[in-house]
Amino acid sequence: MGRLFLINLEGDFYSCKHCRTHFALEDDVISRSFICRHGMAHLFDKVVNVTFGEKEERMMLSGLKTVVDIFCVACGSILGWRYEVVHEQNQKYKEGKFILEMFKVLGPADNLFLAVQEALAAGSDADD
Amino acid sequence: MRNEDHHCSRDQIPTSTTQILTGHKNEVWFVQFSNNGEYLVSSSNDCTAIIWKVLEDGKLTLKHTLCGHQHAVSFVAWSPDDTKLLTCGNTEVLKPWDVETGTCKHTFGNQGFVVSSCAWFPNSKQFGCGSSDPEKGVCMWDCDGNVIKSWIGMRMPKVVDLAVTPDGEYLISIFMDKEIRILHMGTSAEQVISEEHPITSLSVSGDSKFFIVNLNSQEIHMWDVAGKWDKPLRFMGHKQHKYVIRSCFGGLNNTFIASGCENSQVYIWNCRNSRPIEVLSGHSITVNCVSWNPKIPQMLASASDDYTIRVWGPSLQKKEG
Numbered sequence: 001m002g003r004l005f006l007i008n009l010e011g012d013f014y015s016c017k018h019c020r021t022h023f024a025l026e027d028d029v030i031s032r033s034f035i036c037r038h039g040m041a042h043l044f045d046k047v048v049n050v051t052f053g054e055k056e057e058r059m060m061l062s063g064l065k066t067v068v069d070i071f072c073v074a075c076g077s078i079l080g081w082r083y084e085v086v087h088e089q090n091q092k093y094k095e096g097k098f099i100l101e102m103f104k105v106l107g108p109a110d111n112l113f114l115a116v117q118e119a120l121a122a123g124s125d126a127d128d
Numbered sequence: 129m130r131n132e133d134h135h136c137s138r139d140q141i142p143t144s145t146t147q148i149l150t151g152h153k154n155e156v157w158f159v160q161f162s163n164n165g166e167y168l169v170s171s172s173n174d175c176t177a178i179i180w181k182v183l184e185d186g187k188l189t190l191k192h193t194l195c196g197h198q199h200a201v202s203f204v205a206w207s208p209d210d211t212k213l214l215t216c217g218n219t220e221v222l223k224p225w226d227v228e229t230g231t232c233k234h235t236f237g238n239q240g241f242v243v244s245s246c247a248w249f250p251n252s253k254q255f256g257c258g259s260s261d262p263e264k265g266v267c268m269w270d271c272d273g274n275v276i277k278s279w280i281g282m283r284m285p286k287v288v289d290l291a292v293t294p295d296g297e298y299l300i301s302i303f304m305d306k307e308i309r310i311l312h313m314g315t316s317a318e319q320v321i322s323e324e325h326p327i328t329s330l331s332v333s334g335d336s337k338f339f340i341v342n343l344n345s346q347e348i349h350m351w352d353v354a355g356k357w358d359k360p361l362r363f364m365g366h367k368q369h370k371y372v373i374r375s376c377f378g379g380l381n382n383t384f385i386a387s388g389c390e391n392s393q394v395y396i397w398n399c400r401n402s403r404p405i406e407v408l409s410g411h412s413i414t415v416n417c418v419s420w421n422p423k424i425p426q427m428l429a430s431a432s433d434d435y436t437i438r439v440w441g442p443s444l445q446k447k448e449g
Protein backbone atom coordinates (compact mmCIF):
# COMPACT_ATOMS: atom_id res chain seq x y z
CA MET A 1 0.00 0.00 0.00
CA GLY A 2 1.18 3.51 -0.73
CA ARG A 3 1.13 6.67 1.30
CA LEU A 4 -2.26 6.72 2.91
CA PHE A 5 -4.08 10.00 3.10
CA LEU A 6 -5.17 9.91 6.72
CA ILE A 7 -7.53 12.51 8.11
CA ASN A 8 -6.86 13.63 11.67
CA LEU A 9 -9.80 14.68 13.80
CA GLU A 10 -9.79 17.42 16.43
CA GLY A 11 -11.65 17.23 19.71
CA ASP A 12 -13.21 14.09 21.15
CA PHE A 13 -12.71 11.26 18.70
CA TYR A 14 -12.80 7.48 18.24
CA SER A 15 -9.75 5.73 16.85
CA CYS A 16 -8.36 2.31 15.98
CA LYS A 17 -7.32 0.33 19.02
CA HIS A 18 -4.53 -1.31 17.01
CA CYS A 19 -2.95 1.56 15.10
CA ARG A 20 -4.66 4.71 16.44
CA THR A 21 -6.03 5.85 13.08
CA HIS A 22 -8.88 8.34 13.62
CA PHE A 23 -12.42 7.26 12.67
CA ALA A 24 -15.17 9.48 14.05
CA LEU A 25 -16.05 12.42 16.26
CA GLU A 26 -18.05 12.22 19.44
CA ASP A 27 -20.22 14.95 17.91
CA ASP A 28 -21.27 12.58 15.14
CA VAL A 29 -22.71 9.91 17.44
CA ILE A 30 -26.40 9.41 16.63
CA SER A 31 -27.13 6.63 19.11
CA ARG A 32 -25.30 4.66 21.79
CA SER A 33 -27.90 1.96 22.28
CA PHE A 34 -26.78 -0.66 19.77
CA ILE A 35 -25.72 -4.16 20.78
CA CYS A 36 -23.56 -6.47 18.64
CA ARG A 37 -21.47 -9.63 18.95
CA HIS A 38 -18.82 -8.05 21.15
CA GLY A 39 -20.95 -5.75 23.21
CA MET A 40 -21.86 -2.11 22.82
CA ALA A 41 -21.81 -0.27 19.52
CA HIS A 42 -22.55 3.32 18.52
CA LEU A 43 -24.29 4.64 15.41
CA PHE A 44 -22.42 7.46 13.64
CA ASP A 45 -23.49 9.97 11.05
CA LYS A 46 -20.09 9.88 9.35
CA VAL A 47 -16.69 8.23 9.63
CA VAL A 48 -13.28 8.75 8.01
CA ASN A 49 -10.27 6.58 7.16
CA VAL A 50 -12.26 3.43 6.44
CA THR A 51 -12.56 1.03 3.53
CA PHE A 52 -15.67 -0.94 2.63
CA GLY A 53 -16.33 -4.63 2.16
CA GLU A 54 -18.89 -6.36 -0.04
CA LYS A 55 -22.56 -5.60 0.18
CA GLU A 56 -24.49 -8.40 1.88
CA GLU A 57 -27.84 -9.22 3.44
CA ARG A 58 -27.56 -9.83 7.16
CA MET A 59 -30.17 -10.85 9.74
CA MET A 60 -29.87 -8.65 12.79
CA LEU A 61 -31.82 -8.38 16.03
CA SER A 62 -33.86 -5.61 14.43
CA GLY A 63 -34.51 -7.48 11.18
CA LEU A 64 -32.94 -8.17 7.80
CA LYS A 65 -30.56 -5.44 6.61
CA THR A 66 -28.32 -4.82 3.61
CA VAL A 67 -24.93 -3.80 4.99
CA VAL A 68 -21.27 -3.45 4.08
CA ASP A 69 -18.54 -4.09 6.62
CA ILE A 70 -16.08 -1.27 7.30
CA PHE A 71 -12.36 -1.72 7.94
CA CYS A 72 -9.51 0.47 9.15
CA VAL A 73 -7.85 1.96 6.06
CA ALA A 74 -4.42 1.63 7.66
CA CYS A 75 -4.31 -1.78 9.35
CA GLY A 76 -7.36 -3.46 7.85
CA SER A 77 -9.03 -4.50 11.10
CA ILE A 78 -12.81 -4.80 10.98
CA LEU A 79 -14.66 -2.04 12.81
CA GLY A 80 -18.36 -2.47 12.18
CA TRP A 81 -20.61 -1.84 9.22
CA ARG A 82 -22.57 0.69 7.24
CA TYR A 83 -26.30 0.30 6.72
CA GLU A 84 -26.98 0.35 2.98
CA VAL A 85 -30.67 -0.55 2.80
CA VAL A 86 -33.13 -0.69 5.68
CA HIS A 87 -36.66 -1.73 4.77
CA GLU A 88 -38.55 -1.00 7.97
CA GLN A 89 -39.93 2.51 7.76
CA ASN A 90 -39.31 3.27 11.42
CA GLN A 91 -35.63 2.35 10.98
CA LYS A 92 -34.99 4.29 7.76
CA TYR A 93 -32.87 6.78 9.70
CA LYS A 94 -30.11 4.16 9.78
CA GLU A 95 -29.57 4.14 6.01
CA GLY A 96 -26.14 5.42 5.05
CA LYS A 97 -25.06 5.51 8.69
CA PHE A 98 -22.17 3.67 10.35
CA ILE A 99 -21.87 1.29 13.27
CA LEU A 100 -18.58 1.20 15.18
CA GLU A 101 -18.24 -1.61 17.70
CA MET A 102 -16.87 -0.18 20.91
CA PHE A 103 -14.71 -3.27 21.46
CA LYS A 104 -12.83 -2.42 18.24
CA VAL A 105 -12.07 1.24 18.96
CA LEU A 106 -10.57 3.59 21.51
CA GLY A 107 -13.10 6.13 22.72
CA PRO A 108 -12.55 9.79 23.67
CA ALA A 109 -11.60 8.91 27.27
CA ASP A 110 -9.01 6.37 26.09
CA ASN A 111 -7.56 8.85 23.61
CA LEU A 112 -7.33 11.60 26.23
CA PHE A 113 -5.51 9.24 28.59
CA LEU A 114 -3.04 8.24 25.86
CA ALA A 115 -2.45 11.87 24.89
CA VAL A 116 -1.62 12.75 28.50
CA GLN A 117 0.76 9.79 28.71
CA GLU A 118 2.51 10.91 25.52
CA ALA A 119 2.84 14.45 26.82
CA LEU A 120 4.43 13.17 30.03
CA ALA A 121 6.80 10.94 28.06
CA ALA A 122 7.78 13.86 25.84
CA GLY A 123 8.43 15.93 28.95
CA SER A 124 10.73 13.30 30.44
CA ASP A 125 12.59 13.04 27.11
CA ALA A 126 13.23 16.76 27.27
CA ASP A 127 14.67 16.38 30.77
CA ASP A 128 17.25 13.83 29.57
CA MET B 129 -7.71 22.43 -37.98
CA ARG B 130 -8.62 21.37 -34.46
CA ASN B 131 -8.25 17.71 -35.36
CA GLU B 132 -4.84 18.42 -36.87
CA ASP B 133 -3.80 20.27 -33.72
CA HIS B 134 -4.98 17.39 -31.60
CA HIS B 135 -3.13 14.92 -33.82
CA CYS B 136 0.07 16.99 -33.57
CA SER B 137 -0.17 17.20 -29.81
CA ARG B 138 -0.68 13.45 -29.51
CA ASP B 139 2.62 12.78 -31.26
CA GLN B 140 4.30 14.93 -28.62
CA ILE B 141 2.61 13.27 -25.65
CA PRO B 142 4.52 10.61 -23.69
CA THR B 143 2.59 7.38 -24.18
CA SER B 144 5.19 4.58 -24.01
CA THR B 145 7.59 3.40 -21.33
CA THR B 146 11.15 4.25 -22.40
CA GLN B 147 12.92 3.17 -19.19
CA ILE B 148 12.18 1.47 -15.87
CA LEU B 149 14.27 2.61 -12.89
CA THR B 150 14.67 0.01 -10.17
CA GLY B 151 16.88 1.69 -7.57
CA HIS B 152 14.35 1.69 -4.73
CA LYS B 153 13.65 -1.24 -2.41
CA ASN B 154 10.11 -0.24 -1.49
CA GLU B 155 7.16 1.82 -2.73
CA VAL B 156 8.17 4.98 -4.56
CA TRP B 157 6.05 7.83 -3.20
CA PHE B 158 7.43 10.90 -4.95
CA VAL B 159 9.24 11.89 -8.12
CA GLN B 160 10.20 15.29 -9.52
CA PHE B 161 12.45 16.64 -12.28
CA SER B 162 14.78 19.50 -11.46
CA ASN B 163 13.90 22.90 -12.86
CA ASN B 164 16.66 22.65 -15.49
CA GLY B 165 15.44 19.20 -16.52
CA GLU B 166 18.86 17.61 -15.97
CA TYR B 167 18.01 15.54 -12.90
CA LEU B 168 15.17 13.53 -11.45
CA VAL B 169 14.73 12.96 -7.74
CA SER B 170 12.68 10.09 -6.34
CA SER B 171 11.78 9.22 -2.77
CA SER B 172 10.51 6.07 -1.22
CA ASN B 173 9.10 4.07 1.63
CA ASP B 174 12.60 2.53 1.82
CA CYS B 175 13.60 5.75 3.66
CA THR B 176 15.87 6.98 0.86
CA ALA B 177 15.76 9.50 -1.93
CA ILE B 178 17.69 8.98 -5.18
CA ILE B 179 19.06 11.63 -7.52
CA TRP B 180 19.08 10.43 -11.14
CA LYS B 181 20.99 12.14 -13.94
CA VAL B 182 19.22 12.67 -17.29
CA LEU B 183 21.78 11.78 -19.98
CA GLU B 184 22.06 13.27 -23.46
CA ASP B 185 20.22 10.34 -25.02
CA GLY B 186 17.30 10.74 -22.61
CA LYS B 187 18.23 7.76 -20.45
CA LEU B 188 18.52 8.19 -16.69
CA THR B 189 21.35 6.92 -14.51
CA LEU B 190 21.74 6.85 -10.72
CA LYS B 191 23.85 9.72 -9.35
CA HIS B 192 23.31 9.68 -5.56
CA THR B 193 21.36 7.70 -3.01
CA LEU B 194 20.44 9.94 -0.07
CA CYS B 195 20.31 7.98 3.19
CA GLY B 196 19.58 9.24 6.67
CA HIS B 197 15.83 9.38 7.14
CA GLN B 198 14.28 7.00 9.66
CA HIS B 199 10.85 7.06 8.00
CA ALA B 200 9.51 6.96 4.48
CA VAL B 201 10.53 10.03 2.48
CA SER B 202 7.19 11.44 1.37
CA PHE B 203 8.17 14.66 -0.40
CA VAL B 204 11.20 16.32 -2.00
CA ALA B 205 11.65 19.92 -3.12
CA TRP B 206 14.26 21.20 -5.59
CA SER B 207 15.71 24.62 -4.84
CA PRO B 208 15.01 26.98 -7.74
CA ASP B 209 18.72 26.97 -8.68
CA ASP B 210 18.78 23.14 -8.52
CA THR B 211 21.81 23.05 -6.22
CA LYS B 212 19.90 21.81 -3.17
CA LEU B 213 17.12 19.42 -2.25
CA LEU B 214 14.83 19.27 0.76
CA THR B 215 13.57 15.84 1.77
CA CYS B 216 10.56 15.42 4.05
CA GLY B 217 10.28 12.36 6.23
CA ASN B 218 6.70 11.18 6.65
CA THR B 219 5.60 12.92 9.87
CA GLU B 220 9.27 13.23 10.73
CA VAL B 221 12.00 15.75 9.93
CA LEU B 222 13.31 17.79 7.04
CA LYS B 223 16.80 17.46 5.54
CA PRO B 224 18.53 19.78 3.05
CA TRP B 225 21.01 18.08 0.69
CA ASP B 226 23.72 19.31 -1.62
CA VAL B 227 22.86 17.90 -5.05
CA GLU B 228 26.41 17.73 -6.40
CA THR B 229 27.91 15.87 -3.42
CA GLY B 230 24.82 14.09 -2.09
CA THR B 231 25.52 15.24 1.45
CA CYS B 232 23.21 16.53 4.18
CA LYS B 233 24.27 19.46 6.35
CA HIS B 234 21.49 19.90 8.88
CA THR B 235 18.22 18.41 10.05
CA PHE B 236 15.17 20.55 10.71
CA GLY B 237 12.27 19.66 12.93
CA ASN B 238 11.90 17.42 15.94
CA GLN B 239 9.16 16.05 18.13
CA GLY B 240 7.89 19.60 18.55
CA PHE B 241 7.82 20.44 14.86
CA VAL B 242 6.87 17.48 12.70
CA VAL B 243 7.16 18.54 9.07
CA SER B 244 4.39 17.67 6.65
CA SER B 245 5.43 19.74 3.62
CA CYS B 246 7.98 22.27 2.42
CA ALA B 247 8.70 24.71 -0.39
CA TRP B 248 11.66 26.85 -1.44
CA PHE B 249 11.59 30.58 -1.97
CA PRO B 250 13.08 31.91 -5.24
CA ASN B 251 16.40 32.88 -3.64
CA SER B 252 17.21 29.18 -3.04
CA LYS B 253 18.37 30.13 0.45
CA GLN B 254 15.11 30.12 2.38
CA PHE B 255 12.23 27.72 2.56
CA GLY B 256 8.82 27.36 4.17
CA CYS B 257 7.69 24.34 6.15
CA GLY B 258 4.24 23.26 7.14
CA SER B 259 3.72 21.30 10.30
CA SER B 260 1.31 18.50 11.04
CA ASP B 261 0.96 19.98 14.52
CA PRO B 262 -1.88 22.53 14.50
CA GLU B 263 -0.10 24.78 16.99
CA LYS B 264 2.93 25.27 14.77
CA GLY B 265 1.51 26.57 11.49
CA VAL B 266 3.92 27.57 8.75
CA CYS B 267 7.54 28.61 9.34
CA MET B 268 10.09 30.19 7.05
CA TRP B 269 13.66 29.01 7.65
CA ASP B 270 17.07 29.73 6.18
CA CYS B 271 19.51 26.93 5.41
CA ASP B 272 21.33 27.46 8.71
CA GLY B 273 18.24 26.70 10.75
CA ASN B 274 17.19 30.23 11.68
CA VAL B 275 13.48 30.98 11.75
CA ILE B 276 12.91 34.02 9.53
CA LYS B 277 9.16 34.32 9.90
CA SER B 278 6.14 32.39 11.16
CA TRP B 279 2.49 32.35 10.32
CA ILE B 280 0.89 30.92 13.43
CA GLY B 281 -2.82 31.37 13.88
CA MET B 282 -5.09 30.47 16.76
CA ARG B 283 -5.23 26.69 16.39
CA MET B 284 -4.26 26.90 12.76
CA PRO B 285 -5.38 23.72 10.99
CA LYS B 286 -2.79 21.10 10.16
CA VAL B 287 -0.84 21.81 7.00
CA VAL B 288 -1.22 19.13 4.34
CA ASP B 289 0.82 20.66 1.52
CA LEU B 290 2.64 23.88 0.76
CA ALA B 291 3.98 25.67 -2.31
CA VAL B 292 5.60 28.96 -3.24
CA THR B 293 4.87 30.29 -6.72
CA PRO B 294 8.04 30.37 -8.85
CA ASP B 295 7.88 34.18 -8.93
CA GLY B 296 7.98 34.17 -5.11
CA GLU B 297 4.88 36.32 -4.79
CA TYR B 298 2.51 33.83 -3.17
CA LEU B 299 2.67 31.16 -0.49
CA ILE B 300 -0.09 28.61 -1.03
CA SER B 301 -1.03 26.30 1.84
CA ILE B 302 -3.41 23.35 1.90
CA PHE B 303 -5.05 22.77 5.26
CA MET B 304 -6.64 19.64 6.67
CA ASP B 305 -10.08 21.26 6.80
CA LYS B 306 -10.34 21.46 2.99
CA GLU B 307 -9.12 25.04 2.71
CA ILE B 308 -6.62 26.55 0.32
CA ARG B 309 -4.97 29.73 1.58
CA ILE B 310 -3.17 32.02 -0.82
CA LEU B 311 -0.93 34.46 1.03
CA HIS B 312 0.64 37.40 -0.80
CA MET B 313 4.19 37.58 0.53
CA GLY B 314 4.55 41.32 0.00
CA THR B 315 1.29 42.57 1.45
CA SER B 316 0.30 39.64 3.70
CA ALA B 317 -3.13 39.79 2.10
CA GLU B 318 -4.77 36.41 2.32
CA GLN B 319 -7.37 34.71 0.17
CA VAL B 320 -9.17 31.51 1.13
CA ILE B 321 -10.73 28.98 -1.24
CA SER B 322 -12.84 26.20 0.24
CA GLU B 323 -13.16 22.79 -1.36
CA GLU B 324 -15.86 20.26 -0.54
CA HIS B 325 -13.56 17.26 -0.19
CA PRO B 326 -10.19 16.61 1.44
CA ILE B 327 -7.23 17.80 -0.61
CA THR B 328 -4.25 15.45 -0.77
CA SER B 329 -1.74 17.46 -2.80
CA LEU B 330 -0.94 20.74 -4.54
CA SER B 331 1.08 21.67 -7.63
CA VAL B 332 1.75 25.13 -9.10
CA SER B 333 2.24 25.97 -12.79
CA GLY B 334 5.62 27.16 -14.01
CA ASP B 335 4.26 30.61 -14.92
CA SER B 336 2.93 31.09 -11.35
CA LYS B 337 -0.60 31.72 -12.61
CA PHE B 338 -2.43 28.50 -11.78
CA PHE B 339 -2.39 25.62 -9.35
CA ILE B 340 -4.00 22.20 -9.22
CA VAL B 341 -5.12 20.15 -6.25
CA ASN B 342 -5.91 16.44 -6.06
CA LEU B 343 -9.06 15.68 -4.09
CA ASN B 344 -9.96 12.30 -2.66
CA SER B 345 -13.31 12.67 -4.41
CA GLN B 346 -11.43 11.57 -7.55
CA GLU B 347 -11.20 15.00 -9.12
CA ILE B 348 -8.40 17.40 -9.85
CA HIS B 349 -9.30 21.07 -9.59
CA MET B 350 -7.42 23.94 -11.23
CA TRP B 351 -7.64 27.39 -9.68
CA ASP B 352 -6.03 30.71 -10.57
CA VAL B 353 -3.47 32.10 -8.12
CA ALA B 354 -4.90 35.63 -8.37
CA GLY B 355 -8.17 34.33 -6.96
CA LYS B 356 -10.48 35.76 -9.60
CA TRP B 357 -12.21 32.48 -10.47
CA ASP B 358 -15.29 31.54 -8.49
CA LYS B 359 -15.24 27.98 -9.81
CA PRO B 360 -12.33 25.67 -10.65
CA LEU B 361 -11.67 23.78 -13.86
CA ARG B 362 -12.30 20.11 -13.10
CA PHE B 363 -10.48 17.03 -14.37
CA MET B 364 -11.70 13.51 -13.74
CA GLY B 365 -11.58 9.89 -14.82
CA HIS B 366 -8.78 8.65 -12.57
CA LYS B 367 -9.16 6.74 -9.29
CA GLN B 368 -8.23 8.22 -5.95
CA HIS B 369 -9.69 7.34 -2.59
CA LYS B 370 -7.21 6.10 0.02
CA TYR B 371 -3.80 7.46 -0.89
CA VAL B 372 -1.95 10.69 -1.45
CA ILE B 373 -1.86 11.02 -5.23
CA ARG B 374 0.03 13.87 -6.88
CA SER B 375 -0.39 15.53 -10.25
CA CYS B 376 1.53 18.12 -12.25
CA PHE B 377 1.46 20.54 -15.15
CA GLY B 378 3.64 19.86 -18.15
CA GLY B 379 3.97 19.01 -21.79
CA LEU B 380 4.10 21.35 -24.75
CA ASN B 381 3.40 24.92 -23.61
CA ASN B 382 2.52 23.51 -20.18
CA THR B 383 -1.04 22.97 -21.37
CA PHE B 384 -1.34 19.43 -20.03
CA ILE B 385 -1.96 17.87 -16.63
CA ALA B 386 -0.81 14.41 -15.61
CA SER B 387 -1.74 12.48 -12.49
CA GLY B 388 -1.07 9.25 -10.72
CA CYS B 389 -3.93 6.92 -9.93
CA GLU B 390 -4.88 4.14 -7.55
CA ASN B 391 -5.55 1.69 -10.38
CA SER B 392 -1.91 1.60 -11.59
CA GLN B 393 -2.28 3.94 -14.55
CA VAL B 394 -1.07 7.43 -15.43
CA TYR B 395 -3.73 9.85 -16.65
CA ILE B 396 -3.08 12.80 -18.96
CA TRP B 397 -5.50 15.64 -19.66
CA ASN B 398 -5.37 18.59 -21.99
CA CYS B 399 -6.24 21.64 -19.87
CA ARG B 400 -9.19 22.37 -22.15
CA ASN B 401 -10.99 19.08 -21.49
CA SER B 402 -12.12 17.48 -18.24
CA ARG B 403 -11.74 13.94 -19.63
CA PRO B 404 -8.30 12.35 -20.09
CA ILE B 405 -6.74 12.23 -23.56
CA GLU B 406 -4.31 9.43 -22.63
CA VAL B 407 -4.30 6.65 -20.06
CA LEU B 408 -0.88 5.01 -19.71
CA SER B 409 -0.56 1.41 -18.57
CA GLY B 410 2.53 -0.43 -17.38
CA HIS B 411 2.78 -0.11 -13.62
CA SER B 412 1.32 -3.01 -11.67
CA ILE B 413 -0.10 -1.08 -8.72
CA THR B 414 -0.85 2.45 -7.43
CA VAL B 415 0.96 5.34 -9.12
CA ASN B 416 1.61 7.88 -6.36
CA CYS B 417 3.18 10.75 -8.24
CA VAL B 418 4.12 11.97 -11.70
CA SER B 419 6.50 14.65 -12.92
CA TRP B 420 6.93 16.23 -16.33
CA ASN B 421 10.42 17.25 -17.44
CA PRO B 422 10.27 21.07 -17.63
CA LYS B 423 12.77 21.18 -20.50
CA ILE B 424 11.78 18.04 -22.41
CA PRO B 425 7.99 18.22 -22.86
CA GLN B 426 7.84 14.66 -24.16
CA MET B 427 9.43 13.17 -21.01
CA LEU B 428 7.28 12.14 -18.06
CA ALA B 429 8.24 10.13 -14.96
CA SER B 430 5.90 8.19 -12.68
CA ALA B 431 6.47 6.74 -9.20
CA SER B 432 4.69 3.58 -8.11
CA ASP B 433 4.09 1.18 -5.26
CA ASP B 434 5.54 -1.51 -7.53
CA TYR B 435 8.97 -0.16 -6.38
CA THR B 436 9.73 1.26 -9.85
CA ILE B 437 9.86 4.59 -11.63
CA ARG B 438 8.79 4.59 -15.23
CA VAL B 439 10.04 7.13 -17.74
CA TRP B 440 7.59 7.75 -20.57
CA GLY B 441 8.14 9.15 -24.04
CA PRO B 442 6.24 9.40 -27.32
CA SER B 443 5.28 6.14 -28.96
CA LEU B 444 7.73 5.22 -31.73
CA GLN B 445 4.98 3.32 -33.52
CA LYS B 446 2.90 6.48 -33.82
CA LYS B 447 5.90 8.40 -35.13
CA GLU B 448 6.45 5.81 -37.84
CA GLY B 449 2.77 5.93 -38.70
